[in-house]
Amino acid sequence: MKRSSIFGKIGIVWFILTLAAIAYATRLALVVAPTEATMGNVQRIFYYHVPTSMLSLLFPYVNFVASLFYLYWRQREPLRALTADAVAIAAAEVAVVYSSICLLTGMLWGRAAWGIWWTWDARLTSMLLLWLLYVSYLMLRKLSSTGQTNTLAAVLSIFAAIDVPIVYMSIQWWRTQHPAPVFGGGPDSGIDPSMMPAFGWNVLGWAMWGIFLLLFRYGLERRRQASEQEAAHKSIEGPLGVAR
Amino acid sequence: MKLSWIFGSSMEAHHLLASYLLVWLIQGGYAAWIAWHWVRAGKGMQSDLSLNSETNQDS
Numbered sequence: 001m002k003r004s005s006i007f008g009k010i011g012i013v014w015f016i017l018t019l020a021a022i023a024y025a026t027r028l029a030l031v032v033a034p035t036e037a038t039m040g041n042v043q044r045i046f047y048y049h050v051p052t053s054m055l056s057l058l059f060p061y062v063n064f065v066a067s068l069f070y071l072y073w074r075q076r077e078p079l080r081a082l083t084a085d086a087v088a089i090a091a092a093e094v095a096v097v098y099s100s101i102c103l104l105t106g107m108l109w110g111r112a113a114w115g116i117w118w119t120w121d122a123r124l125t126s127m128l129l130l131w132l133l134y135v136s137y138l139m140l141r142k143l144s145s146t147g148q149t150n151t152l153a154a155v156l157s158i159f160a161a162i163d164v165p166i167v168y169m170s171i172q173w174w175r176t177q178h179p180a181p182v183f184g185g186g187p188d189s190g191i192d193p194s195m196m197p198a199f200g201w202n203v204l205g206w207a208m209w210g211i212f213l214l215l216f217r218y219g220l221e222r223r224r225q226a227s228e229q230e231a232a233h234k235s236i237e238g239p240l241g242v243a244r
Numbered sequence: 245m246k247l248s249w250i251f252g253s254s255m256e257a258h259h260l261l262a263s264y265l266l267v268w269l270i271q272g273g274y275a276a277w278i279a280w281h282w283v284r285a286g287k288g289m290q291s292d293l294s295l296n297s298e299t300n301q302d303s
Contacts, residue, residue, distance in 0.1 A: 026264075042256035045263050052267070097274050104270075105263040112259045209271065216278050223285040 011215065018208040025201035033198040042112040049105040050182060051203040053127075055210050056098035057164050060134065062091035062214070064161035067154035074151065082225055085150050088157060090217035092137050094210055099131040114177065122170035123178035130167055133160035 029047035036043035066088035073081035106124070111117045118124065137160060141153050171178055182191060191199065251257065 030264075040256055042260055044260055048267055049263075093274070097270060101267055101270055104266050108259040108263040108266075112256050213271075213275060213278070216275070216282070220278055220282050220285060223282070227285060 028198035
């Protein structure tokens with residue numbers, strides 16, 4: 001059996017399991033989890049806002065590590081460098097998707113809970129900066145026409161990754177409108193045990209979805225790289241064929 | 245608990261419904277975008293990749 005066929009079947013099974021996990025997690029979040037006493041039902045945004053936020057800080061590191069490998073391999077082993085580059089762009093796009101959701105659902109929750117859509121506190125601002133950095137990364141890759149685009153993007157991703165720990169630590173380093181960490185934020189942090197299944201299943205479901213998107217986008221990038229190489233070969237062979 | 249409250253007229257119902265729709269719209273939209281390009285890229289090419297290091301633009 002072809003390797004691509006095996007990966008395709010694993011991908012389909014993974015996709016079905018992911019949809020099942022997300023469906024179950026959504027039911028737990030909207031129907032089974034108890035209504036929070038202070039904020040009411042709008043607190044249910046928590047069940048995908050927080051998992052999405054956690055994942056939006058994880059995918060930039062996938063991009064960061066892949067970019068480091070790209071820079072290391074680009075002269076030594078160009079084939080491996082292309083693989084790393086495909087992982088890097090896939091991770092950057094998934095990071096933008098997850099951070100966009102984090103910002104938008106946070107705004108919707110903030111308007112209902114705080115009465116404001118946005119405030120320039122350290123957490124929200126650093127998160128917006130992270131989103132802008134990865135959008136810039138994608139714009140650079142899309143619009144730059146130099147032969148060094150991939151290298152420039154890899155260097156940018158190293159700088160972008162510096163913002164990740166700042167986003168994470170912002171609510172501990174500065175006084176913010178954004179609440180303290182739900183987990184590991186001191187003696188009063190944490191959630192009621194009855195809310196844990198909904199939270200845990202949403203983390204699992206959205207993490208599985210993120211991995212699915214990452215691998216799907218990686219596969220697409222590899223196809224694009226292959227067709228780009230094929231076009232390059234044809235453009236070289238064409239004139240030579242005519243000359244013969 | 246019944247789910248019908250989510251379609252109510254309160255701000256919390258609107259915002260919760262809107263945020264769920266946003267999540268599905270963005271995630272589903274991105275997956276559909278990849279799938280569309282995947283199908284387009286798959287037409288007329290083999291699924292097994294045979295990349296050649298000699299044409300890497302950065303090398």
